[in-house]
Each structure stands twice: as structure tokens, then as C-alpha cells.
């Protein structure tokens with residue numbers, strides 16, 4: 001459904017040293033640097049997948065989404081999405097995709113949400129019957145009824161995001177690009193947005209490409225992760241594959257009676273010690289948890305113990321570290 005081959009994109013950025021004098025000089029002799037936002041990026045995504053597109057700030061995620069949605073033309077490479085080259089067949093192509101940029105709005109600020117939807121209906125030339133049924137479904141599942149008549153500028157961030165997602169789906173696209181859809185949302189709104197995306201994917205088969213810095217979004221939604229760093233694709237695989245790679249480590253948090261010094265436990269690495277709480281990490285492939293706990297009880301008087309697998313966040317940071325990004 002989505003096929004990228006050797007996509008590269010660079011930006012020419014004006015270089016300027018600080019200070020008025022330098023600004024004046026720059027007017028006459030402008031120096032430039034080249035930022036390589038994407039370098040030879042290739043991947044393919046099948047119909048009905050939810051893919052988490054992740055990477056640190058400035059990695060090239062938004063640039064990729066802009067190329068895939070036809071907003072940016074790459075310098076090199078090919079991109080075929082549902083038979084289209086996004087930046088060439090743009091008018092036709094935008095009818096089959098939906099795009100949400102969490103940090104930017106596609107709704108008209110001063111008019112009621114419903115008026116924005118009506119305008120989008122005309123822009124996308126959505127048939128009346130399709131518009132009515134899509135709007136009814138979106139109003140119901142995203143709980144929009146109480147806010148349809150409210151101007152966008154009066155909406156809370158969570159309400160606006162639900163409207164943005166609805167706006168991107170009014171024309172019934174087969175692919176949805178979501179760029180940080182849960183940014184700034186409270187826990188309740190985040191869960192609502194995630195639930196909606198999952199239902200949309202499961203029931204309507206919509207393919208979803210999701211960029212986010214929130215690893216719990218990825219954990220909740222994405223079966224597959226594409227990780228990009230400094231414009232290069234660094235990892236393409238399932239969360240399970242990632243777990244099995246880093247998954248043998250466990251974090252043990254022990255609350256105990258005050259101790260004079262940190263326990264020394266062969267087979268475990270001390271992560272922190274505060275006198276009444278000790279946090280250790282254990283690789284369960286090489287050490288038995290029972291042995292570690294019994295060595296621990298020989299040195300301190302336990303009150304409470306919790307054992308956790310490594311959170312996805314930490315696995316990702318480790319991947320970033322491995323690739324020096």
C-alpha cells in the first residue's frame with residue numbers, strides 16, 4: 001500500500017552568526033548549510049497496519065509525513081502510495097489520505113466546527129450521502145455532538161484534537177497520517193483518541209502511520225515500529241522483537257527497613273539506593289530471580305518488592321544510544 005524507495009530530502013538553511021553586525025553582513029554575503037533531513041529511506045507498509053514512526057527531535061519524522069502526504073517533493077527516490085506518487089497526483093491523491101498535524105489546525109479558527117466540516121466537504125467534493133454517514137459515525141464515536149456548534153478557538157485542546165481527527169476522516173480515506181495526535185492531551189483524552197484509532201483500524205481497516213514521542217501511544221497501538229534517526233531508518237520491527245531483545249532485564253524496587261549502606265548483590269546491578277529503597281536491575285537470562293532475592297533478604301529487611309520489565313521508553317532510549325543518536 002505504501003512503498004518508499006531511497007527517499008532523500010535536504011534543506012538549504014541560511015547560516016547567521018548572532019549580532020546586528022552579522023545580520024547586516026548576511027544581507028550581502030549569505031552563507032548556507034545543508035541539513036540532510038532524510039537519507040536514503042526505504043520501507044513498505046501493508047494495508048491495515050498501524051505503524052509507529054518514532055525518533056528523537058529533528059530525526060526526520062515530519063519531513064517523511066510531508067513527503068508521504070505530497071506536501072514536500074523529495075530530492076531523490078520514489079514513493080508510491082495506493083498507486084499514486086503523492087506530490088505528482090496531489091489533487092487526486094489527497095482524497096484517499098487523511099492527515100492530522102497535532103501542532104497545527106486544519107479547522108477555521110473563528111467559525112463553528114460544523115461550518116469547517118461543511119467547507120471541507122466542498123473542498124474534497126464529498127458526496128452528500130457519504131458526508132452525512134461519515135459525519136454521523138464520527139460524531140457518535142468521537143462524542144462531538146456537544147461541540148459541533150462551538151467556534152474552534154473556544155475548544156479545549158482535547159476537544160479540538162477530536163475535531164481535527166474527524167475533519168481528516170470526513171472523506172473516508174484509506175490511510176491516516178497522524179503527527180503527534182496526543183500531544184498535550186490529558187490522560188482521559190489520550191485514551192479516547194487511542195481507542196478511536198484502534199477501532200478505526202480494526203473496523204474500517206484504515207492504515208495508520210503514527211508519529212509520537214509518547215511511547216505509551218506506540219505500546220497501545222502500533223504492532224510495528226519504524227525508527228528514524230538523523231534522517232536514516234534505523235529499526236524496522238515489531239514491539240515483540242524489541243522486547244525479546246531487551247526483555248530479559250527486570251527492574252526490582254525494594255522498600256526495606258533503613259540500612260546503613262547499599263546492599264551488594266552478585267548478579268544484580270544497583271540502580272539507586274536511598275537508605276529505605278533500593279532499585280536493582282537483573283538480567284534474568286543470566287541470573288535466577290530467586291537467587292537475587294534471597295541474597296537481598298540476607299542483607300536487608302524487606303517491606304515491599306516490585307518487579308518490572310523494562311518499559312518501552314527505556315528500550316527505545318537504548319536503541320537511540322546504540323545508534324549514537
Ligand SMILES: Nc1ncnc2c1ncn2[C@@H]1O[C@H](COP(=O)(O)OP(=O)(O)OP(=O)(O)O)[C@@H](O)[C@H]1O
Nearest residue numbers: 011013035037055056057058059060061062063064
Ligand atoms: N522547511 C525546513 N527548512 C529547513 N530545515 C528544515 C525544514 N523542515 C525540517 N527541517 C530540518 O530537517 C530536520 C528534520 O526535521 P523534522 O521536522 O522532519 O524532524 P522531526 O523528526 O519531525 O522532529 P520533531 O520530533 O522535533 O518534530 C531538522 O534538522 C529540521 O531542522
